[in-house]
Amino acid sequence: MPITKSAKKALRNSDRKRVFNLRRKKNIEHVVRDIKKLVKEKKADEAMKLLPKAYKALDKAAKENTISKNTAARRKSRLAASIKKSK
Numbered sequence: 001m002p003i004t005k006s007a008k009k010a011l012r013n014s015d016r017k018r019v020f021n022l023r024r025k026k027n028i029e030h031v032v033r034d035i036k037k038l039v040k041e042k043k044a045d046e047a048m049k050l051l052p053k054a055y056k057a058l059d060k061a062a063k064e065n066t067i068s069k070n071t072a073a074r075r076k077s078r079l080a081a082s083i084k085k086s087k
Contacts, residue, residue, distance in 0.1 A: 024061040028075075031057050035079055044087045054079055 002008045031054040038047040055076055062072035 020064070021066045024057070024064065024066045028054070028057045028061055028067075032075070032079065035083070039082050039086045042086060044083055047083045047086070051079065051083065 002011050031050060035047045035050050035054055038044075038050065058067070058072040058076055061067045062069045
């Protein structure tokens with residue numbers, strides 16, 4: 001447990017940030033899961049419609065440093081490639 005005043009404040013801050021980060025990561029997971037499910041079912045057109053939603057979630061997470069910029073770019077690229085491959 002934190003003892004100093006600044007350590008207590010840092011703990012509160014990190015707890016608050018943790019909630020936001022988890023929310024962003026869950027959002028990414030849900031969209032990516034839906035896209036992968038559609039790709040597996042050979043529904044590329046429906047997956048393409050969900051792609052902007054995935055891009056938005058990944059870009060937001062990268063902007064807020066929940067994930068790194070390169071991780072977001074890599075995931076977007078792989079998602080697009082998997083959809084293109086399934087066509």
